[in-house]
Amino acid sequence: MFDKILIANRGEIALRILRACKELGISTVAVHSTADADAMHVRLADESVCIGPPPSKDSYLNIPALLAACEITGADAVHPGYGFLSENARFAEILADHNLHFIGPKAEHIRLMGDKIEAKKTAKRLGIPVVPGSDGAVTPDQDAMAIAKGIGFPVLVKAAAGGGGRGMKVAHTEADLQLALTTAANEAKSAFGDASVYLEKYLQKPRHIEIQVLGDGRGGAIHLGERDCSLQRRHQKVWEEGPSPVLDAAARAKIGNTVAKAMQELKYIGVGTVEFLYEDGEFYFIEMNTRIQVEHPVTEMITGIDLVLEQIRIAAGGDLPMTQDAVVINGHSIECRVNAENPVSFRPSPGKIQQYHPPGGLGVRIDSAVYQGYVIPPYYDSLVGKLIVHGKSRVECLMRLRRALDEMVVDGIETTLPLFRALVREPAIIDGDYHIHWLEQYLAGQKTD
Missing domain, CATH: 3.40.50.20 (Rossmann fold)
Structure with a gap:
């Protein structure tokens, strides 16, 4: 150790x-x-x-x-x-x-999965289903147009070295493609120093499903179920939950085992997350994150496994904490990312926290580094903290989340707490009937300042 x-x-x-x-x-x-x-x-x-x-x-x-x-x-x-x-x-x-x-993982795996084109090729080779699209980088000429026509509009132009929604543009028609390619390439060059872009089929109303994996670097790997991260704004996750409201045990086991087998072949070490779009019963690989995720507490709450502790233990040469058969999904968990932002315009709101009262009670967890009197600086991300709740069922989890959100106090700055208090009472959220575009469509209908 x-x-x-x-x-x-x-x-x-x-x-x-x-x-x-x-x-x-x-x-x-x-x-x-x-x-x-x-x-x-x-x-x-x-x-x-x-x-x-x-x-x-x-x-x-x-x-x-x-x-x-x-x-x-x-x-x-x-x-x-x-x-x-x-x-x-x-x-x-x-x-x-x-x-x-x-x-963390081996440098070669970080580099491999950091290149979105190579990651997609690797996923395909390992038997992971991928989104239809170009086999590599494309240029703003007939090559790109031919590929786009082949997979069908709308298409998504994505930065090869991208992430976080940067260098990503949608082309709904042939007339849109040239501008989307140029804009995405310019953004990619500015953000990542690499202007390479590629094309993928743009799915209309998919869910964002990610599989948490844990590997020992010696050919052993297990999956720890999935998280549904479909509530997003500008490709940034806002609310995550597990298990997904739209997957049954058979679908979960099938995609989870596929991913675990791929990680075994790759000899992946440590924690990682393989992300998919899911639509009409089909999974489509989009990327792999070779690190601990912001939303890792959701998996910890439903499996009882401390991911960060295991990440450290395995990096020191330890074995996997259990076999795949021993992984049991228990109940339901939801995480809300509470940010120091205006809940309508999402304008950052750094400043001093005058009053801070985290919620408590059974099944309620707060991952936060703030305290009363703490000053949130303007230089970094605006995360105040993550509110994570757990219940025996999704219904119990939602009711517990509603109660916890009402208890939480962060005064002196603006936060996104009012947004979550509204979302937890929305019929579509209660029914689990949402997709990756749902939140932006919901926000577009709200009053703006």
């Missing part, structure tokens, strides 16, 4: 990793920018190191500063959390060059 882990992140995920380390008896090192000097993970860690000024590029993305922090503190492993350097293959390689353990 590791002696000391440096947590190369901030906010709630840094605190989440710290808690897992403490339960394993591992010493922790928190790193922070000058803007995060009073952060909760800094206060609770065994040691802390300031790694730079507020801008991420000068602190949390500053690899030399992180290496120096490891050397100063004697850390022997680094946990990247999510975001920042968590899917940076070069970072994993640099750590290895300095005899430091990267708590």
Whole structure:
């Protein structure tokens, strides 16, 4: 097992990793920018190191500063959390060059799945169903038009090195395609330094279903069921739940076993999430995230498995916590991402939290690093915290969520709590009858400021 882990992140995920380390008896090192000097993970860690000024590029993305922090503190492993350097293959390689353990997948797998075109090719080779589309990058000429006509409009133009909705455009007709290609390529070049784009069939009303996997790097891998992340705004997840309201046990086992078998062949190590669009009973691979997910607590609540703890244990050479047959889905869980944003315009609302009261009670969990008097800085993401609830059934879970949302108090800043209080009472949400475009259509009908 590791002696000391440096947590190369901030906010709630840094605190989440710290808690897992403490339960394993591992010493922790928190790193922070000058803007995060009073952060909760800094206060609770065994040691802390300031790694730079507020801008991420000068602190949390500053690899030399992180290496120096490891050397100063004697850390022997680094946990990247999510975001920042968590899917940076070069970072994993640099750590290895300095005899430091990267708590995550092999660099080759990070690099492979980070290239959306190669990831799709690999998924297809491993027997995972994929969305119809181009076999590789396309150019804004007759090649792209021919492919688009072949798979049928509408089509989705996507950045090969993309993520988070950037470099992604829909072309509904032939006349739209040229502009979509050019715009997506320009966005991709600006955001990722790579203008390569590819085409996929644009599904009309799919669900977003993702399979959580855990591998030991030696050919062993299991799946831990699915999460339904279909409630999204601008391709960013807002509400996640598991199990999905639209999958039965047979469908879950079929796609889960397909993914687990693929991870076994890949010899994948650690946690990962394979994401699909699901429509008319068919799954279509879209990408794989080679890190812990923001929404991992949903899986933890319905399986009883601590994903971050197992991620650390396996990185240190441990075995899988159980066999596939022993994985049992228990009840239902929902997670709401509460952000410091206006609930209508989604304009960021950084500032000081004047009053903070998290909800409690059976089956209620809050993953947050804020506290009363904490100042949410304007430099990073706007997440206040994740409200996660669990119930014996989806109905019980929804009622518990409604109660928890009504209890939660975050004053001094604007948050998205009013949005969730409205959503939990919407008939379509109660019935589980929604898709990836539903939330944006719902918001378009709301009053704007």
